[in-house]
Amino acid sequence: MNYSSFISKCKSGEPLAIELAKELANRSTQESLVPILWLEVTGCAGNTISLMNTLGPNLCQVLLQTIIVRYSNSLMFADTDAAYTILNKYLNEPGGGFGLVVEGAIATGNMESSTVVALSSTKQITALEAVTNLGAKADWVVAVGTCASFGGISAARPNPSNSVATQQVLRRPVINVPGCPANPDWITGTLFHLQAYGVPDLDALNRPKLFYGETIHTRCPRRSYFDKGIFAQNLGDKECMFKLGCKGPMTHADCPVRMWNHYVNWPVKANTPCIGCASEFFPDQTSPFFSPMQLATGGRLKQRYFSSFLVRVKRFVRRRIPRWHNR
Amino acid sequence: MAQQIKILSPITRLSGVISVKLGFQGNTVANANVITTLFRGFEKMLVGREATDAPYFTQRICGICSIAHGVTATYLLEKASGLKPTPNAILVRNILLGSEFLQNHLRHFYLFELPDYIAGPNRPPFEPRAKRDLRFNLQETERLLAHYCEATEMSAICHELSAVFGGKAPHEHSFLPGGISVSPTADRILKAKGLLQQIYAFVTQKLCTDTELLASRYKDYYNLGLTPSNYLCYGLFPRHDSAGNYIPAGAVLNGRCSPLDIRLITEDSTSTYLDGNTNYLSNQKYSWTKAPRYNNQVVEGGPLARKVLLTNNFEPSSTMSRIVARTMETRQICLWIGQWLEGLKEEELPHLSPATVNVESAVGQTDAPRGPLLHQASYQGSKIQQYNVITPSAWNLSPKDSHGLGGPLEQALQGTVTQDPNQPVEAGRIIRSFDPCISCSTH
Numbered sequence: 001m002n003y004s005s006f007i008s009k010c011k012s013g014e015p016l017a018i019e020l021a022k023e024l025a026n027r028s029t030q031e032s033l034v035p036i037l038w039l040e041v042t043g044c045a046g047n048t049i050s051l052m053n054t055l056g057p058n059l060c061q062v063l064l065q066t067i068i069v070r071y072s073n074s075l076m077f078a079d080t081d082a083a084y085t086i087l088n089k090y091l092n093e094p095g096g097g098f099g100l101v102v103e104g105a106i107a108t109g110n111m112e113s114s115t116v117v118a119l120s121s122t123k124q125i126t127a128l129e130a131v132t133n134l135g136a137k138a139d140w141v142v143a144v145g146t147c148a149s150f151g152g153i154s155a156a157r158p159n160p161s162n163s164v165a166t167q168q169v170l171r172r173p174v175i176n177v178p179g180c181p182a183n184p185d186w187i188t189g190t191l192f193h194l195q196a197y198g199v200p201d202l203d204a205l206n207r208p209k210l211f212y213g214e215t216i217h218t219r220c221p222r223r224s225y226f227d228k229g230i231f232a233q234n235l236g237d238k239e240c241m242f243k244l245g246c247k248g249p250m251t252h253a254d255c256p257v258r259m260w261n262h263y264v265n266w267p268v269k270a271n272t273p274c275i276g277c278a279s280e281f282f283p284d285q286t287s288p289f290f291s292p293m294q295l296a297t298g299g300r301l302k303q304r305y306f307s308s309f310l311v312r313v314k315r316f317v318r319r320r321i322p323r324w325h326n327r
Numbered sequence: 328m329a330q331q332i333k334i335l336s337p338i339t340r341l342s343g344v345i346s347v348k349l350g351f352q353g354n355t356v357a358n359a360n361v362i363t364t365l366f367r368g369f370e371k372m373l374v375g376r377e378a379t380d381a382p383y384f385t386q387r388i389c390g391i392c393s394i395a396h397g398v399t400a401t402y403l404l405e406k407a408s409g410l411k412p413t414p415n416a417i418l419v420r421n422i423l424l425g426s427e428f429l430q431n432h433l434r435h436f437y438l439f440e441l442p443d444y445i446a447g448p449n450r451p452p453f454e455p456r457a458k459r460d461l462r463f464n465l466q467e468t469e470r471l472l473a474h475y476c477e478a479t480e481m482s483a484i485c486h487e488l489s490a491v492f493g494g495k496a497p498h499e500h501s502f503l504p505g506g507i508s509v510s511p512t513a514d515r516i517l518k519a520k521g522l523l524q525q526i527y528a529f530v531t532q533k534l535c536t537d538t539e540l541l542a543s544r545y546k547d548y549y550n551l552g553l554t555p556s557n558y559l560c561y562g563l564f565p566r567h568d569s570a571g572n573y574i575p576a577g578a579v580l581n582g583r584c585s586p587l588d589i590r591l592i593t594e595d596s597t598s599t600y601l602d603g604n605t606n607y608l609s610n611q612k613y614s615w616t617k618a619p620r621y622n623n624q625v626v627e628g629g630p631l632a633r634k635v636l637l638t639n640n641f642e643p644s645s646t647m648s649r650i651v652a653r654t655m656e657t658r659q660i661c662l663w664i665g666q667w668l669e670g671l672k673e674e675e676l677p678h679l680s681p682a683t684v685n686v687e688s689a690v691g692q693t694d695a696p697r698g699p700l701l702h703q704a705s706y707q708g709s710k711i712q713q714y715n716v717i718t719p720s721a722w723n724l725s726p727k728d729s730h731g732l733g734g735p736l737e738q739a740l741q742g743t744v745t746q747d748p749n750q751p752v753e754a755g756r757i758i759r760s761f762d763p764c765i766s767c768s769t770h
Contacts, residue, residue: 035451042367044766045342046390046497052434052479053486053496059479069452073339076452077442079755080335086455087337107366111603114615116364118337119346119607124364153367153387160368180387181497235508235679261490262483264518270494270501271508271677275383277498283384288377290681 033195034139035070036099037090041127042115042154042163043104047145048074050181054188055262067191070098073117084118087125095137099194102174105147105154105163106131114161128169135170140194142175143167144187149176149207150280157284167206175199176206178253180277185258186211205280207252216248216274219256236271245290247276330357333748334608338758340439342391343765345724347758348608349740351748359733359740361724362607366600366615369770373714378404378684378706379504385702385716386498389767391434393497394427394489395695396716396767399702403691404504407706408682414567415674416506418667421564421573422519423493423502424693425660425667429526430485430496431696432630432657435762436534437478440650443756444541445471459752462544471540474533481529488522488664491515504682511671520668527661538654542647552646552739552757557624558632559722561587561701563694564663567670573663574633574694580624582641589690589701591622594717598726615769618725618734619717627735628698628719629762630656644735646760653762684709695719697762720768723761736761 040048052059057066069075071086078086090098106127107115115127135141143166146152155163167174175194177186190208193200200208217223225231225240232239240246251274259266267274276286336346344365350358369388373381382400386393398420405411412420445468446461447453463471486496492509493499501508509515542549562576576587595618598611607613620626631644631652642648688705698719705713725734733741736758745751 040344042365044387044390044393046387046393049390049434049497052438053483055480055483055487058476058483060476063452064448064450068450072452073337073344074342075438076339077447077454077456078452079339079443079457080337081750082456083337083339109603111366113605114364114366114600114603115344116346116605116607117344119334119362119364120336121332121334121608124605124607153372153384156372158371160371161366163367181390235503235681236510236677260495261487264487265490265494267494267500270492272494272500272503275500283387287380287384289380289383290377 033068034097034099035068036101036191037070037134037138038072038075038101038103039117039127039130039134040073041102041104041117041131042107042161043145043147045074045103046181047103047187048072050184051187053261054184057188062188066188067195084120087118087130091125091130091133096139098138100134100138100141101144101191102131102135102141102148102166103144105151105165106169107161107163108169109162111160111162131166132169135166135172140175140199141166141170141172142177142190142194144177145182146178146180146277146282149178150282152178152180153283173206175202175208178207178212178278178280180282182278183211183255183258183260203252211254212252212278214252214254216251216253216255219254220248220268221256222268241268241273243292244273245288245292246273247279247286247293248274250281250286250293251276251279253278331748333751335751335754338755340442341759341763341765342389342767343769345763345765346607347740347754348613349751349754354744354746354748356740356743356745356754359737360610360613361616361726361734361736363614363616363724363765363769364607365765365769367770370714370716373711376711378407378704378709378711379681381702381704381711381714382503383498383500388716388718388770389764390497391431391764392427392695392697392767394424394493394499394502395693395700397499397502398424399691399693399695399700401502401504401691402693403689403702403704404682404684406691407684407686407689407704408504409685410505410682412506415511415672416677417565417567418671419492419507419509419511420502422664422667423489423499425564425664426485426489427496428660428696429657430482430489431762432653433478433482433485433534436538436650436654437475438482439762440759441471441475441537443752443759444545447472457750457752459747459750467540471537474537477529477533481526484522485526488519488526491519491522503679505679506677508677508679510674510677513673516668516671516673523661523664523668527665530657530661534654534657538651542651545647548647548756549645551743551753552760554627554644554735554739555625556644557581557621557626558635559621559626559628559699560633560636561692561694561699563633574637577636578621578626579632579635579641580622580626584636584639589692592619592701592717593623594619595728597729614726616721616724616726618728619721620728625725625732625734625738626722628694628722629653632698633694646739646757649760697764697767698722716770718764718767718770720764724763724765724768736763
């Protein structure tokens with residue numbers, strides 16, 4: 001729409017929003033944007049809700065300008081047959097030209113048919129079938145949330161649905177964006193990175209270093225209390241909550257500096273311990289949530305994750321001497 | 328005459344995966360099976376875990392109403408441990424839960440419900456779609472779409488409001504047995520007031536007028552999707568200055584109101600899968616949702632049920648009356664949150680110690696955005712021995728029980744006359760008016 005037609009439309013009182021939306025759509029439906037299929041499988045859809053919590057850009061801006069969501073159970077206007085047709089088309093086509101986002105774990109084994117994303121009179125499309133089929137063909141695969149990344153709550157002991165992580169059913173690298181749910185910035189940031197700059201720099205567990213480069217403990221504002229060996233006794237105290245069960249030392253995420261919901265708060269600021277929801281050990285080895293780490297994990301965790309850290313805890317608890325010069 | 332079978336799958340714009348099998352006789356729905364195709368097994372996962380883990384653990388049942396699960400698990404633990412929150416903590420907790428309701432109701436109306444009635448921009452995820460029975464003119468469509476965009480931001484602000492006191496959303500942190508771990512300090516109260524003002528302006532100026540417009544243009548939906556209109560509410564938002572709740576507990580059976588008696592609740596699994604061998608098209612077992620019944624009757628929950636109990640004024644349950652009640656509740660909760668914020672006293676940092684269970688079993692219940700939510704547990708020492716969750720969507724989406732009676736949604740679909748059995752847009756509208764949540768109903 002050029003300027004003069006814009007003005008004439010304004011004068012004639014014709015609706016503008018639709019025109020503008022079309023304009024935006026045309027501008028961003030350029031070939032550079034890869035359409036996204038967002039599959040909700042064995043989970044709670046909390047990551048979709050978290051995506052909706054994005055502010056600046058808000059969800060509408062994201063949907064109209066940043067990504068093209070071709071399939072999403074929660075977001076698309078298409079319903080029943082129209083939605084089934086889209087899914088079926090991608091399942092049956094040779095592939096390429098789209099990105100796959102998986103939310104939720106994948107039910108397998110004798111429980112494979114418990115999660116069905118769509119069904120017709122002749123067949124049930126299970127989560128496993130949809131993820132393996134589309135995952136093999138997609139340009140890239142992103143697992144959003146801890147369930148899709150590592151199994152998470154859906155695979156919690158005794159794992160009644162035999163749920164596994166996305167990576168376990170695909171023979172290709174999956175980019176993991178864990179968190180229960182994942183922070184909206186982690187989701188939109190990763191998707192935007194993929195579209196604009198390609199695959200982001202990843203750590204050993206295929207998480208974008210941009211968001212998961214350091215542990216919560218490393219960047220925690222209560223770290224100075226920990227280093228001085230001053231610990232909170234009750235929820236509500238302002239000191240380090242390590243002894244109340246904080247799993248920050250075993251959890252890689254940038255919550256302390258990014259914070260949540262328009263950057264207004266995060267669990268430690270709300271006087272509660274981190275429960276390690278973005279950790280690959282969540283929830284079985286990060287619970288009991290209110291027991292200190294060694295007790296919670298029963299020593300089952302591999303030492304490499306925090307052996308040096310445990311040594312430091314013991315040293316400080318024993319000496320109780322602040323070591324300012326080292327910090 | 329043999330029924331013509333139509334499978335609606337996947338039903339989109341709701342939480343979780345669900346399909347519906349309709350049996351048509353001519354243009355009339357003669358039978359409906361509501362098929363929930365998702366299972367995780369939270370009740371089995373909770374066995375053997377620490378009792379105090381339940382508020383965080385059970386929130387993961389649901390992405391859109393997580394706080395409601397955390398709240399119910401917390402009420403349960405308070406009964407099991409004898410802890411009592413201060414009046415101030417009750418107010419903060421009501422604000423936290425209330426803002427989740429606002430978030431849910433806004434998202435439901437604009438992101439999930441409204442697309443059934445309007446055309447969107449010519450671009451995925453708004454296209455492609457079936458276009459039938461769209462009654463708004465271009466100007467109205469444009470206005471509603473603009474409000475859709477605004478609602479995406481407003482609903483995020485509702486979650487911001489809950490995070491001011493809750494740490495983060497979804498899956499909040501601070502609403503715990505004995506009170507709340509965050510004190511209502513001046514800065515937080517001011518922030519919350521500012522956010523609420525924005526939400527309230529949107530709700531009164533946009534949501535209310537849009538709902539009025541929808542209800543006036545689609546008047547026929549007051550006669551579509553009718554249910555037996557039996558209602559159940561466990562009570563919502565405890566009062567801080569006296570006993571009781573802002574929305575009273577109670578049951579309405581055959582138009583008569585009676586006090587709530589949770590001993591009358593039973594769960595039927597005639598049509599429910601209990602293991603992995605699924606054939607969702609079967610007529611014997613076809614769903615992962617159990618069929619709860621109250622006094623052996625099919626009852627429903629949600630904003631309309633609460634409205635009937637709050638106003639003590641009976642109203643039959645139809646597609647449009649459910650939608651309108653949800654909007655009215657949204658406005659009412661905004662007003663209440665405003666009152667609760669005014670009632671707060673600034674106080675010192677709270678000191679909460681984790682709860683210690685000293686009973687063998689307990690029940691906790693409250694209303695969630697979609698209706699009555701109950702958690703029941705028995706304990707062995709500090710550990711959970713057995714845990715049972717009965718969710719609102721289990722009431723509303725329940726499959727057929729041993730008497731062959733389907734739940735409210737199945738009954739609402741039965742008897743519906745559609746213009747085109749191959750494209751029954753009426754069905755999608757009826758289904759979404761219940762605000763279904765499948766991750767909850769199957770858990």
